[in-house]
Amino acid sequence: MSGLFTSAWRFRSYIAGAIANVFLARFSRSRLGAAWIILNPLAMVAIYALVLSSVLAARMQGIDTPFAYAIYLTAGIAAWALFTDILTRSLTLFIDNGNLLKKVVFPRISLPLIVAGVALIDNLLLLVAIFLIFGLIGHWPGAQIIWLPPLVLLTLGMALALGIILGCLNVFVRDIAQVVPIALQFGFWLTPIVYQAEILPPQLRVLLSYNPLFPLVTAYQDVLVFDRVPRLDLIVILALAVAALLGLALFTFRRASSEMVDVL
Structure with missing residues (x-):
């Protein structure tokens, strides 16, 4: 296992360069550039807020503001967007890079790390936009915001682990x-993203x-919405x-990496 981390560290410049190239390619011909990163999840929030806020806003417990439902929904989307972004990108990661895996010698663990790096930057930009919107509507995050970085890392770790496992399995099935x-x-x-768990039986x-x-x-909702310790x-x-x-993901990756090249 330590060999994977050592290899990734030795190729850290390659990983950082690949992440930068993803953003350069994404924005090279785009007029709105990085705005697209935050527009898609915020559009989802706006749609759900407009459709469901009149139904659920009256049942939002612990939030006293006309924008209660939108705030609650946005906090949940922040976690969900990072998780699903990494997971969905990882599903076909090894298949999409099959030719690269066959022809170029490099640490294969770099591929999921690049995916995680891109998704993390996307999510950080989304969080910045969320904080700006919260500020505009008068809902400034409180002192419990210090819990947000560990929560982001947990989300990143869970999504990356599942992405590696499912990405490896997808090569064979x-x-x-x-x-x-x-x-x-x-x-x-x-x-409980579009509703509070308390309203369920x-x-x-x-x-x-x-x-x-x-x-x-x-x-996430405790920290961003209610300003309390999770x-x-x-x-x-x-x-x-x-x-x-x-640990299971790294074990699966190490066992499957050599066979993946043959299947691809």
Whole structure:
């Protein structure tokens, strides 16, 4: 395992350059440039806010502002966007770079790290836009904002681990790339992003505890919406789970990397 990290560190300039090239290629012929990074998720927030705010705003507990629902929704989208961005990019990562893997000698772990780096920068720009919007509507994040960097890292780690595992499996079983987007659609509605968990019946609320994104999204909402410390017991459990998942992902990648080249 340490060899993977050592190789990635030796090729850190290559990884940083590849991340920069992604942004240069993305914005080279775009008039709006980096604005597209934040327009898509914010457009989703606007649509859901316009459609559902009149129904759910009256039930938003703990937020006393006309923009309560939009604030709550935006906080959840910030976590969901980073997770799904990395996961969906990773699904076909090794297939899309099959020729590169065959012809060029470089640490293959660099590919998911580049994906994670690009998605992280995208998400940081989105968070900056969210803070600006919160400021304009008078909802400044409080002192608990110091919890946001660890939460972003946990989201990054979970998405990267699942992305590596599913990306490796997709090389051998191509149905994976078709199943995951469907699973994500169910996952979105089974995560309290467009609604508060408190409005659900108790028996349905129990099911949310089996969703690994539930404590993560809830923690984002605690920090960005309610300005309170997220539940530390859930954060510790989640951190241990992410660490174990990353270990499994690296083990899977190391075992599958040599066979992937033959299949590709």
